[in-house]
Amino acid sequence: MHPDVRQYLAELVDRARDLLGDGLVGAYAAGSVGLDAYQPGRSDVDVALVSADTLSGATKRALVAALRHEALPCPARGLELVAYRREVAAAGTAEPGFEVELNTGRAMPFRATYAADDRPAADGRFWYALDRSILHQHGYALLGPPAATVFADVSPADLRRLLVDALTWWLARPGPPGDAPAPGAEDAVLGACRALVRVRHGVWLSKVDAGRRLLAVDGLGFAAGATDGYADLIERCVAARRGGPPPGGRAAREFQRGVLDEIRRAAL
Known part of the structure; x- marks a missing residue:
């Protein structure tokens, strides 16, 4: 500490x-x-x-x-x-x-x-x-x-519902048009990585560690099918946490929607 x-x-x-x-x-x-x-x-x-x-x-x-x-x-x-x-x-x-x-x-x-x-x-x-x-x-x-x-943990059903609510909330936040750099989008993307790791593996990691877990272990395919191009997005988000430029808004929202869709399907 x-x-x-x-x-x-x-x-x-x-x-x-x-x-x-x-x-x-x-x-x-x-x-x-x-x-x-x-x-x-x-x-x-x-x-x-x-x-x-x-x-x-x-x-x-x-x-x-x-x-x-x-x-x-x-x-x-x-x-x-x-x-x-x-x-x-x-x-x-x-x-x-x-x-x-x-x-x-x-x-x-x-x-x-x-x-x-x-x-x-x-x-x-x-x-x-x-x-x-x-x-x-x-x-x-x-x-x-x-x-x-x-502290007791929440039930799996409540956890997934809460994560859906959280991801929906992040997606509803205003941002710049198109794929212009979106300050704060790195937190939204890495927060989505953390939610996905929690649903897939049952563990909470820091935002950066969750992004690295997806890059190193899981790959970046969602349950609905393969998604390409997100490795660079996550790397850029990790770099942005160290002071680098933020990612583009469009790519960040696409990734968040992919995570949201997978967690919604898990909830069903």
């Missing part, structure tokens, strides 16, 4: 424990930190807190005040923190189910959401169950028992 992130997470856990006391069951690094893929200057810090019981409105607001970037500067692009009740974390539900969500950082718009039902559908409600599935496999325990014993 990057030293700055380690120190930051230690302080974050101390502040959460000061506020929640014995009600804090555990704290877990997720996302790129949990997947050992943290990239300074690009990655976020993702954290899941688990509480024994429902948090009061005052406690939720106190967590936000204590952990927002202005109070505890995040060394990464930003902090994405979600708190769950222990019961929700263990349920394997496909619903958001969170107590409070905080997005904050030097390069991240501030957002605090105090109830799962307040999460706008247009912003995607699939993130949380997918994150808990990743935590089940790869959560890094900062405090408390191992993540695999705290």
